[in-house]
Amino acid sequence: MRRRRRPRARAVKAWAGRFAAPTAPAVEAFTTSLPFDRRLYPHDVAGSVAHARALVRARLLTRREGARLERGLAAVERELDAGRFRFLPSDEDIHMAVERRLTELLGPLGGKLHTGRSRNDQVALDLRLWLRAECDGVDAAVAAVQRALTGLARRHRDALLPGYTHLQRAQPVLLAHHLLAYREMLARDRARFRDCRTRADELPLGAGALAGTGFPLDRKLVARRLGFSRVSANSIDAVADRDVAAEFLAAAAITAVHLSRLAEEIVLWATEEFGFVELPDAFATGSSMMPQKKNPDVAELVRGKTGRVIGALVALLTTLKGLPLAYNRDLQEDKPALFDAADTLRQCLDVLAAMLPRLRFRTARMAAAADGLLLATDLADLLVERGVPFRRAHEIVGGLVRHCLATATALRDLDAAVLRRHSAQLTPELVRRLTPAFSVARRRVTGGTAPREVRRQLARAVREDGR
Numbered sequence: 001m002r003r004r005r006r007p008r009a010r011a012v013k014a015w016a017g018r019f020a021a022p023t024a025p026a027v028e029a030f031t032t033s034l035p036f037d038r039r040l041y042p043h044d045v046a047g048s049v050a051h052a053r054a055l056v057r058a059r060l061l062t063r064r065e066g067a068r069l070e071r072g073l074a075a076v077e078r079e080l081d082a083g084r085f086r087f088l089p090s091d092e093d094i095h096m097a098v099e100r101r102l103t104e105l106l107g108p109l110g111g112k113l114h115t116g117r118s119r120n121d122q123v124a125l126d127l128r129l130w131l132r133a134e135c136d137g138v139d140a141a142v143a144a145v146q147r148a149l150t151g152l153a154r155r156h157r158d159a160l161l162p163g164y165t166h167l168q169r170a171q172p173v174l175l176a177h178h179l180l181a182y183r184e185m186l187a188r189d190r191a192r193f194r195d196c197r198t199r200a201d202e203l204p205l206g207a208g209a210l211a212g213t214g215f216p217l218d219r220k221l222v223a224r225r226l227g228f229s230r231v232s233a234n235s236i237d238a239v240a241d242r243d244v245a246a247e248f249l250a251a252a253a254i255t256a257v258h259l260s261r262l263a264e265e266i267v268l269w270a271t272e273e274f275g276f277v278e279l280p281d282a283f284a285t286g287s288s289m290m291p292q293k294k295n296p297d298v299a300e301l302v303r304g305k306t307g308r309v310i311g312a313l314v315a316l317l318t319t320l321k322g323l324p325l326a327y328n329r330d331l332q333e334d335k336p337a338l339f340d341a342a343d344t345l346r347q348c349l350d351v352l353a354a355m356l357p358r359l360r361f362r363t364a365r366m367a368a369a370a371d372g373l374l375l376a377t378d379l380a381d382l383l384v385e386r387g388v389p390f391r392r393a394h395e396i397v398g399g400l401v402r403h404c405l406a407t408a409t410a411l412r413d414l415d416a417a418v419l420r421r422h423s424a425q426l427t428p429e430l431v432r433r434l435t436p437a438f439s440v441a442r443r444r445v446t447g448g449t450a451p452r453e454v455r456r457q458l459a460r461a462v463r464e465d466g467r
């Protein structure tokens, strides 16, 4: 006789007792979070091990049972690690999948693990464990981009760049100064992730579904085992809020915006019009039609993906804004936003850390572009040093600029007669001092673009980068 094919495996739901009919397959497909929350499994297992120990402590499990549960959880984790774990359509989420498999392996003992726990505090726990690790991971990835920026700044200590406001040439600056500006932004981003990590550093387990567990579980002990420094103070808050995830996304969105601005400058600088940077071939793409093209797609995608990261922040805040306390299933939507934003941000950070060191700056072109009318402010400042009120000096130099533009003359080349006509204080010796090097050297204030000051900034950056 032919053997009947086994029907597709389907486990009985943990909550099936109250229901007379099975869940519709369409509902299973609609409500599942497995496709995205399975990545939480190491945290889920770690949380369950700590919970099992608390159950032993509270004498809700014998030592032997506790040890068997731990071994069972380790076995489940190994299956997941090895990709051998078989998920079922009836597994609603990673938490149920782990427990279902644990029960298959251990029998009824598996059913004791969920004593005094709800998936609501369980998922809140997993999320905080994930966030804690992810903050560290992102921090390291941002640090790598910082190191790349520091490296570029070191390699181009003396290169001059036209600094822009309104994307109009404004004043000469050192390229290193410009690059270190991004490094500063990233330093604040790292501080935001560290801050988020301290907020995530709180154990929600013990909150139960919302009211707090009815068993005498030692929450402080669980916290210590999982490396948390605090336990949550309010069980309703512990399961209902996701502000720490929103904080992570806000930090991610701000970081992405910083990367996007850097990417936009790379796109601009790589144009023939600017011509300030040559992209490494390995980090550029060509055109399927136009043979001459070399496109900055990497930088463009860093800029483009920023939209997704910002979108994730907006999506989560929108999900949260109308929710009554405490847990609502809407909260499950936190994870796709969170994971996608984190992955996207990490991709952007990694690709920039790899590409930046290989950018070739056309420093001669940059320096040439940093000369000319960008020195007008310095001329006004020189007049101020000769006692002319700044507003008057501004007006005098404005008139000279008009003259230069009308006669296609450089400020430095204006002759004595023209200069005298504009101000008694102006001489050819004075205007001949106007060079980009002179301009930057004057800006010795803390944080200014003078070579000496930039060197000091750079030394601090090198120290902080730990090399």
Ligand code: ARG
Binding pocket: 033, 037, 092, 093, 119, 120, 123, 327, 329, 331, 332, 333
């Ligand atoms: N998959 C759920 C989530 O991600 C886990 C919590 C489910 N809790 C519940 N009461 N249905 O939020």
